Amino acid sequence: MLDVRDLRVTSNAGYPLVDGLSFTLNRGETLGIVGESGCGKSLTSLALMGLLPVGMSVSRHVEFESADLLKLAPAAMRDLRGDRLAMIFQDPMTSLNPALTVGYQIAEGLIRHRGCDRREAHEHSIELLRKVKLPAAERRFDEYPHQLSGGMRQRVMIAIALICQPALLIADEPTTALDVTVQAQILHLLGS
Ligand SMILES: Nc1ncnc2c1ncn2[C@@H]1O[C@H](COP(=O)(O)OP(=O)(O)OP(=O)(O)O)[C@@H](O)[C@H]1O
Ligand SMILES: [Mg+2]
Known part of the structure; x- marks a missing residue:
């Protein structure tokens, strides 16, 4: 249902905040993401929701129910969210x-x-x-x-x-x- 491949979130200054995260999630599954404070858990979540702070960019591949979330038009993303x-x-x-x-x-x-x-x-x-x-x-x-x-x-x-x-x-x-x-x-x- 969710396929995240090589997720990268880059700050507006151009340095990586999330660097190369990959995971998949099937229907009915639960996935826990653990890591120290500041390692990028919240930014990863926001990136999937299309709600990153202004200026940050996100790249590579996020597929959700066969839609490419990173390429979805804002209106389509609002329908999903x-x-x-x-x-x-x-x-x-x-x-x-x-x-x-x-x-x-x-x-x-x-x-x-x-x-x-x-x-x-x-x-x-x-x-x-x-x-x-x-x-x-x-x-x-x-x-x-x-x-x-x-x-x-x-x-x-x-x-x-x-x-x-x-x-x-x-x-x-x-x-x-x-x-x-x-x-x-x-x-x-x-x-x-
Ligand atoms: N709005 C922002 N502008 C610039 N940098 C940010 C912003 N939000 C987060 N960061 C930076 O991105 C990195 C990841 O932050 P994030 O909030 O994803 O961490 P986290 O893993 O959720 O931490 P915690 O467990 O404390 O919630 C941190 O180094 C943080 O300084
Ligand atoms: Mg957090």
């Missing part, structure tokens, strides 16, 4: 939009990719927020990211990534902000 391909980001504080309610940010995926109307999208989103154990999901739906705790924001990020049941989920340290029992629950949820 949040639908077949989703990511839980490492830092919920900078990845959520502070100007939109968390509910809006979750429901958006269903409206854009699944053609749901607002009411359906609302219903499914609340259901998922309950699954990721967000307390008082109904009320939190209409709140903004700054009104939530770090752990709650992380759960919202997870819900945004899961809402369209992606074929490939990239999780960049998805449970770092959560306590150990909740970590276990979330990992169980991601595995199911």
Whole structure:
């Protein structure tokens, strides 16, 4: 399903940040990427999502469901992102939009990719927020990211990534902000 060959991410100054990474992933498989801080795990994830910081370039070969991700037009990439391909980001504080309610940010995926109307999208989103154990999901739906705790924001990020049941989920340290029992629950949820 995913074939990454000789992935290179180059900084805007022209030096390599990820240099020659290759791996393949089949449907139903889980792959863990480990490495010291700063070795390029987050950049690898962002490169696959087409979300590298401005100025960085990426090269060689990334094939996902027989599409060449590195050659895909921006519009086609936007169709894929949040639908077949989703990511839980490492830092919920900078990845959520502070100007939109968390509910809006979750429901958006269903409206854009699944053609749901607002009411359906609302219903499914609340259901998922309950699954990721967000307390008082109904009320939190209409709140903004700054009104939530770090752990709650992380759960919202997870819900945004899961809402369209992606074929490939990239999780960049998805449970770092959560306590150990909740970590276990979330990992169980991601595995199911
Ligand atoms: N926006 C950026 N501009 C310039 N360099 C960056 C940027 N983001 C990351 N880097 C550099 O790229 C390298 C890889 O960073 P990355 O965030 O992928 O590391 P990581 O493996 O995810 O680390 P951690 O485990 O701490 O999250 C680091 O050396 C970092 O300094
Ligand atoms: Mg990282």
